[in-house]
Amino acid sequence: MKMEFKKLKEKEILDFCTQLCQPANFENKIILFFRKSLPSPFPHLLGFEGLTSLEIYGEKVTLASADSSYLLRILKNNISGELQAHLLHVQKEKYQYVFICLDGQDKNYLTDAHGRVNLGKVDLDLSRIKVSLCPPSAIFDLTKTTSQALPRFVSDKLNGSKLEAEFFPKESGQTLKIQLTNREKDIDIKRITLIVDESEILIAVPQKGLAILELPENFENLQINLYE
Amino acid sequence: MAGEKRILLKFLGIINNTYNEKELEELILFLVNLIMPAIRKSRAYFQLSNYEPQDIALLTVSTLFVRDKNNRFPVLERLFDWKKIERFLSASENDFNRYLKNILLRRLKQTFYYLRSEIRPERNKIKREILYTIKKYQEYQLKRSGSRQLVSFVPSNGGGQNSEKITEENSDQLLSICLNNGLGGLQVPKFLKKLADNLEKNMVHLEISVQQLLEIYIETQKHYLQAEAQQAFHQEKRYNASEFQTNLKNWIKELQKKYDLILARYVEKDKISSEEKEAYLQALYDLIIDWQDGGQEKPLFNYLKKYLPELSPEDYRFKKRRIMEYLVRNARNYFKNKLESWENLNYLRGV
Numbered sequence: 001m002k003m004e005f006k007k008l009k010e011k012e013i014l015d016f017c018t019q020l021c022q023p024a025n026f027e028n029k030i031i032l033f034f035r036k037s038l039p040s041p042f043p044h045l046l047g048f049e050g051l052t053s054l055e056i057y058g059e060k061v062t063l064a065s066a067d068s069s070y071l072l073r074i075l076k077n078n079i080s081g082e083l084q085a086h087l088l089h090v091q092k093e094k095y096q097y098v099f100i101c102l103d104g105q106d107k108n109y110l111t112d113a114h115g116r117v118n119l120g121k122v123d124l125d126l127s128r129i130k131v132s133l134c135p136p137s138a139i140f141d142l143t144k145t146t147s148q149a150l151p152r153f154v155s156d157k158l159n160g161s162k163l164e165a166e167f168f169p170k171e172s173g174q175t176l177k178i179q180l181t182n183r184e185k186d187i188d189i190k191r192i193t194l195i196v197d198e199s200e201i202l203i204a205v206p207q208k209g210l211a212i213l214e215l216p217e218n219f220e221n222l223q224i225n226l227y228e
Numbered sequence: 229m230a231g232e233k234r235i236l237l238k239f240l241g242i243i244n245n246t247y248n249e250k251e252l253e254e255l256i257l258f259l260v261n262l263i264m265p266a267i268r269k270s271r272a273y274f275q276l277s278n279y280e281p282q283d284i285a286l287l288t289v290s291t292l293f294v295r296d297k298n299n300r301f302p303v304l305e306r307l308f309d310w311k312k313i314e315r316f317l318s319a320s321e322n323d324f325n326r327y328l329k330n331i332l333l334r335r336l337k338q339t340f341y342y343l344r345s346e347i348r349p350e351r352n353k354i355k356r357e358i359l360y361t362i363k364k365y366q367e368y369q370l371k372r373s374g375s376r377q378l379v380s381f382v383p384s385n386g387g388g389q390n391s392e393k394i395t396e397e398n399s400d401q402l403l404s405i406c407l408n409n410g411l412g413g414l415q416v417p418k419f420l421k422k423l424a425d426n427l428e429k430n431m432v433h434l435e436i437s438v439q440q441l442l443e444i445y446i447e448t449q450k451h452y453l454q455a456e457a458q459q460a461f462h463q464e465k466r467y468n469a470s471e472f473q474t475n476l477k478n479w480i481k482e483l484q485k486k487y488d489l490i491l492a493r494y495v496e497k498d499k500i501s502s503e504e505k506e507a508y509l510q511a512l513y514d515l516i517i518d519w520q521d522g523g524q525e526k527p528l529f530n531y532l533k534k535y536l537p538e539l540s541p542e543d544y545r546f547k548k549r550r551i552m553e554y555l556v557r558n559a560r561n562y563f564k565n566k567l568e569s570w571e572n573l574n575y576l577r578g579v
Binding site for chain 2: 012013014016017018020021022106107110112166168175177200201202203204205206207208210211212213214
């Protein structure tokens with residue numbers, strides 16, 4: 001019995017280590033499908049405008065969600081050879097800071113405030129690529145003095161949940177302890193992102209809905225996104 | 229390759245962004261297992277509501293593995309920059325192991341500090357241990373007064389007429405004794421042994437309830453935990469650069485003077501020539517500069533050879549190495565002591 005318990009604990013530790021180093025296996029996943037775009041009605045337009053025939057950006061693939069509310073365009077920078085993804089949605093909460101998961105990649109990509117993300121020079125067969133998205137399930141805004149926050153944006157599942165924040169001063173910067181309260185027990189928060197003044201981003205793997213993050217020295221506003 | 233060096237290379241891989249998932253997983257697992265014994269030990273006295281020991285370990289370790297938008301680990305990279313890795317690659321495994329343990333234990337204390345509102349001492353367990361220890365130690369007596377159990381301590385010579393007596397009413401004095409004499413962080417048997425020694429030394433009578441003694445024990449441990457966590461922050465803080473630089477210059481001057489005298493004595497005794505004396509002083513100065521700049525960069529032989537070009541490795545091994553290593557060891561201890569006393573001074577000043 002004791003051995004089994006010990007093994008269980010070891011398994012928990014192993015699972016956690018796997019979570020920390022592997023891309024998150026999000027539950028709140030939106031799968032994207034290939035979208036056939038119509039050819040441009042003005043194929044000769046570039047020539048008319050006197051631009052060179054070399055296109056810096058070549059569109060490689062366009063994907064959309066089943067309800068067509070999300071559109072993801074993957075472009076290739078023909079000069080640097082890097083791929084860039086652009087995510088579109090009518091609501092900014094749905095394209096800002098969204099995890100993009102590409103099958104077969106050892107990491108997930110997080111879009112910026114404009115819905116863009118640089119995928120780098122990844123070796124992908126774009127004609128067969130499988131892509132899914134994980135938008136934030138809840139978004140909280142914090143200031144230096146906030147101790148409790150209600151979500152600015154929240155999914156139905158996390159409705160009613162609160163975020164408790166505690167700041168611990170350090171000689172250089174501060175440490176922030178954040179914990180989600182009032183949540184249902186079966187909701188598993190896979191990732192917490194902290195966006196500092198819309199520029200710096202930290203991604204933490206929470207333990208029992210709790211995360212401890214080291215903040216930079218000077219900051220004004222913090223945005224905390226939770227992902228299931 | 230032995231364990232710790234392998235781990236060190238994994239850190240190097242993370243810093244250079246050349247790691248794979250498997251290596252990262254191994255590293256995380258290694259760190260978790262390294263702090264588990266310390267957590268289990270503390271668990272005998274403090275339980276955190278909702279948190280199992282492995283939760284505390286994972287929480288502590290996960291703070292190191294927070295990623296930034298470039299998928300890198302800023303905290304880890306700060307703690308293990310390439311200069312430290314380089315230094316530890318040439319140092320002994322024990323040095324690296326010690327450094328790693330220090331970092332993790334410091335972070336563990338911080339985790340306890342962050343979760344301090346959730347600390348729930350295991351009162352019944354501690355009380356049982358107090359009773360067991362008191363019955364075992366002859367210094368204490370256990371009495372019953374109505375429904376209460378009282379612990380009493382009488383100094384061996386009776387304490388005299390003017391000796392102080394601590395009872396329930398002034399039990400805060402007992403807490404002061406515990407805090408002032410560093411009884412925090414001790415398990416019950418050692419705590420009670422040290423307490424008895426202090427009461428004996430100060431000729432203090434004691435008569436309080438077991439319950440009150442339990443509360444004092446818990447308070448002492450809580451204070452210790454918080455003080456330790458604050459000290460951990462203190463250790464991590466950046467120094468007041470200008471004051472530090474001025475002090476450092478003075479310490480170096482002081483050390484050079486000291487070594488000038490020691491080496492002059494060696495010259496008098498014909499142990500070294502005056503040229504060699506200058507070479508030792510210059511080599512040590514170079515080494516100190518490197519220490520400031522991240523650490524020793526080459527073998528001690530090379531430092532000395534720069535000023536004694538004719539020096540052969542054999543000559544160094546048979547005649548010079550012992551002196552050089554003696555000077556380096558003393559210099560290291562000298563700076564360590566100076567730094568510690570300066571840090572303590574700053575701590576007292578509340579800087």
